[in-house]
Amino acid sequence: QVQLVESGGGVAQPGRSLRLSCAASGFTLRSYAIHWVRQAPGKGLEWVALIWYDGSKKYYADSVKGRFTISRDNSRDTVYLQMSSLTTEDTAVYYCARVYSGYDPDAFDVWGQGTMVTVSS
Amino acid sequence: QSVLTQPPSVSGAPGQRVTISCTGSSSNIGAGYDVHWYQQFPGTAPKFLIFGNNNRPSGVPDRFSGSKSGTSASLAITGLQAEDEGDYYCQSFDSSLTAFVFGTGTKLTVL
Numbered sequence: 001q002v003q004l005v006e007s008g009g010g011v012a013q014p015g016r017s018l019r020l021s022c023a024a025s026g027f028t029l030r031s032y033a034i035h036w037v038r039q040a041p042g043k044g045l046e047w048v049a050l051i052w053y054d055g056s057k058k059y060y061a062d063s064v065k066g067r068f069t070i071s072r073d074n075s076r077d078t079v080y081l082q083m084s085s086l087t088t089e090d091t092a093v094y095y096c097a098r099v100y101s102g103y104d105p106d107a108f109d110v111w112g113q114g115t116m117v118t119v120s121s
Numbered sequence: 122q123s124v125l126t127q128p129p130s131v132s133g134a135p136g137q138r139v140t141i142s143c144t145g146s147s148s149n150i151g152a153g154y155d156v157h158w159y160q161q162f163p164g165t166a167p168k169f170l171i172f173g174n175n176n177r178p179s180g181v182p183d184r185f186s187g188s189k190s191g192t193s194a195s196l197a198i199t200g201l202q203a204e205d206e207g208d209y210y211c212q213s214f215d216s217s218l219t220a221f222v223f224g225t226g227t228k229l230t231v232l
Contacts (some may be wrong), residue, residue: 035221037167042122045159045167047221061220095166095172103173105214106220108156113165 002026002110004096009115012086020081022096022112030054030074033099035108036081038092038117050092051079063089086119093117122203124149125224127187132171132230141227143194143211149222151192154214158187160194162207171196198229206231 008020022034036048049070050059058070069082079096093114101108126144133139143156150156158171161176169178174194186197194211211224 037223045223046224047223050221058224059219077219082145087220096169100169100172103155103157105154105212106173107155107169107212109165109169109172109178111168 004071004110004112005094006094006112006115009094009117011118011120013121014087014119015087017082017084018117020083020094020115020117022079022081024077024079024098026058027081027110029072029077029096031056033045033101033106034072034079035097035099036070037080037087037095037097037108038090039095039114040092043092046092049081049098081118086117088119090120091117123225124222125211125213125231126210127209127224127227129207129225129227130230132232133198134201135201137201138197138199139201139229140198141196141211141229143196143210143224145213145215147192148217149192149213149215150189150194152209152216154174154216156187156189157196157212158185159210159212160207161210167210197205202229205229 005023012018035050052069066087072079095114096112097108098110100107123130132157158170160170161167209227215222
């Protein structure tokens, strides 16, 4: 069964850090680019970051640039999102999503169940 | 502050047809970028619904269809069913922002 499973969410104080993981199963992660997308409580979807299949290219939304770092370990079938200097605006459910390529832009065909990040003092 | 605008809500009776618009600009949909659509139920992850403007992934009923024209795109749902009730999002790319962008989202209510 093709799936993505996020973990690492929780409560963090403003200014602190948190690392999220996205583990893949049922498919070869190293063949796919992966995105992180977040959704604040009661709000819409917001794209956060993208990493190419081999990690050679990384892109970020302006709202997280310089604070978040996306990385991957294909030997562990896992993608990470290192979040630093967290603010209350970062409170959201974070989803990882697999790229469905062949279109411009790529679509997201497989989504994880999401992990909740709450930034609060 | 999404650059893709959707109506906050739409509604229809069972069996009816509804459409959800996704209005962009010359830096996203109007620039020729593809539009994709996702369906989301409360407390669950988005589901892949339409890709490449008008294509359905395997398993998505043909009651769902997409279209694109100029700076806008639309999702149409025919033969509305109670199980279609949820939130719908369009997605594309914006060259001015150099970012993947989602629509503001539309809540579909089946009366």
